[in-house]
Amino acid sequence: MHSERGSFGSQSGVILASAGSAVGLGNIWRFPTEVGRGGGAAFILIYLGFIFLVAMPVMISEFVIGRSSRSNAIGAFQKLSPGKPWVAVGVMGVLGGFLVLSFYSVVAGWTLHYTIASAFGQLTAGGQSSVDFGQAFNSFVSDPWQPIIYLAVFLLLTHLVVARGIQHGIERYSKFMMPMLLVIIVLLIFFSLSMPGAADSIRFLLQPDLSKVTPEVILGAMGQAFFSLSVGIGCLVTYSSYFSKETRLVSSAVNVCIIDTMVAVLSGFIIFPTVFSVGIAPDAGPGLVFITLPNVFVLAFGKMPIVGYAFALLFYVLLLLAALTSSISMHEICTAFISEHFGKSRRWTAIVVTAVCLVLGSFCSLSFGPWQDVTIFGRGFFDLFDFTVTKFLMPLGGLLMTLFVGWYLDRKLVEQQLTNDGSILVRTMKPLLFLIRWVAPAGILVIFINELIDIFI
Numbered sequence: 001m002h003s004e005r006g007s008f009g010s011q012s013g014v015i016l017a018s019a020g021s022a023v024g025l026g027n028i029w030r031f032p033t034e035v036g037r038g039g040g041a042a043f044i045l046i047y048l049g050f051i052f053l054v055a056m057p058v059m060i061s062e063f064v065i066g067r068s069s070r071s072n073a074i075g076a077f078q079k080l081s082p083g084k085p086w087v088a089v090g091v092m093g094v095l096g097g098f099l100v101l102s103f104y105s106v107v108a109g110w111t112l113h114y115t116i117a118s119a120f121g122q123l124t125a126g127g128q129s130s131v132d133f134g135q136a137f138n139s140f141v142s143d144p145w146q147p148i149i150y151l152a153v154f155l156l157l158t159h160l161v162v163a164r165g166i167q168h169g170i171e172r173y174s175k176f177m178m179p180m181l182l183v184i185i186v187l188l189i190f191f192s193l194s195m196p197g198a199a200d201s202i203r204f205l206l207q208p209d210l211s212k213v214t215p216e217v218i219l220g221a222m223g224q225a226f227f228s229l230s231v232g233i234g235c236l237v238t239y240s241s242y243f244s245k246e247t248r249l250v251s252s253a254v255n256v257c258i259i260d261t262m263v264a265v266l267s268g269f270i271i272f273p274t275v276f277s278v279g280i281a282p283d284a285g286p287g288l289v290f291i292t293l294p295n296v297f298v299l300a301f302g303k304m305p306i307v308g309y310a311f312a313l314l315f316y317v318l319l320l321l322a323a324l325t326s327s328i329s330m331h332e333i334c335t336a337f338i339s340e341h342f343g344k345s346r347r348w349t350a351i352v353v354t355a356v357c358l359v360l361g362s363f364c365s366l367s368f369g370p371w372q373d374v375t376i377f378g379r380g381f382f383d384l385f386d387f388t389v390t391k392f393l394m395p396l397g398g399l400l401m402t403l404f405v406g407w408y409l410d411r412k413l414v415e416q417q418l419t420n421d422g423s424i425l426v427r428t429m430k431p432l433l434f435l436i437r438w439v440a441p442a443g444i445l446v447i448f449i450n451e452l453i454d455i456f457i
């Protein structure tokens with residue numbers, strides 16, 4: 001059975017592919033937005049707590065489920081608990097995979113548009129003010145066709161990688177794109193820290209102002225931690241089903257969490273110095289990287305054209321690469337399940353998944369323009385999908401997976417997975433199991449209940 005399935009060829013492939021899934025728009029687009037809204041350093045502190053105490057245990061639980069069953073997100077639960085309702089966790093994951101890929105690709109499509117525009121020098125063409133950039137952004141995203149075309153091209157790129165399989169597709173491209181991404185980040189940090197707003201931004205990012213912490217900020221931090229690490233919707237169950245028996249689950253998870261957190265915080269250091277330099281409020285919201293940043297590129301261009309041009313282009317290439325390694329992993333949740341469950345070829349299945357997401361993604365894209373007034377439960381498609389995945393499916397999935405591994409699965413099996421059948425020593429076994437059994441589920445539950453009360457009462 002195992003030999004028929006793909007598998008990752010190396011430990012570095014495992015870490016880079018999983019980190020590729022984790023590092024994405026979540027880190028570079030969503031994280032700075034949330035930090036801006038949550039008041040800077042205080043948000044980051046809470047976020048770090050959620051990453052290491054809650055989201056990382058969920059990640060390790062997903063690894064245990066995926067590698068012990070060597071099956072897709074739904075098949076894994078069918079194998080480990082046949083005939084039991086746990087399979088619902090997998091079903092939620094696959095549904096979540098379709099939803100998240102659909103709305104994510106819309107923003108990735110915008111990124112593609114901005115990458116091309118910056119390559120042609122349009123963003124730094126000069127004479128444009130923030131008003132122009134705001135208008136340009138709004139008229140682009142509300143256009144009925146243009147963003148859908150970019151969405152389709154982006155989905156096609158994702159499709160081409162997934163259709164090639166695990167080693168030749170996902171692993172190969174992650175191994176090439178992730179190091180490139182890190183190099184671009186380092187270059188951008190140099191640009192940014194030489195901007196006049198560097199000192200203010202460092203204060204903003206490092207000096208916590210606890211008065212900004214509200215229940216909403218705490219909830220936002222948890223949602224962000226889940227989204228950023230791709231946990232709770234079976235994505236990492238799917239990836240870890242391709243891990244070999246030598247893959248070290250705990251150290252891989254720790255590495256992925258560290259890489260993901262580093263990229264998020266570094267993105268803050270790329271974006272905020274530039275934001276403070278042009279005197280724009282740091283809580284500009286989702287338009288931050290599409291409206292605020294172009295101002296900075298123009299500013300840099302005015303001083304040294306080549307620097308401004310390179311800064312803009314590199315930034316959007318970075319965003320695009322990061323989005324691509326993440327969308328691949330969302331696609332794989334759905335493709336792996338459908339192809340294994342229905343016994344269809346990967347190529348054929350990938351086409352179905354891409355087509356469905358193109359339709360759903362178009363709905364999301366239209367909700368910024370002609371379908372602005374079409375709402376379900378008071379939300380347009382984009383918001384509805386985003387909300388359903390990040391505020392509902394991910395926390396619930398994460399909760400159920402930690403309960404599954406911590407309380408339902410045989411403790412021996414869990415320890416065998418974590419120690420690779422006793423061949424490695426995991427010194428942190430006790431605290432780790434404590435996090436999986438108690439801390440993570442309790443943390444998620446408290447916040448989740450609060451959220452439900454907020455929504456329904």
Ligand code: PHE
Pocket residue numbers: 021022023024025026027100227228229230231233235326327329330
């Ligand atoms: N973690 C990705 C990001 O930060 C998003 C993602 C969510 C990827 C869910 C896979 C599954 O952008």
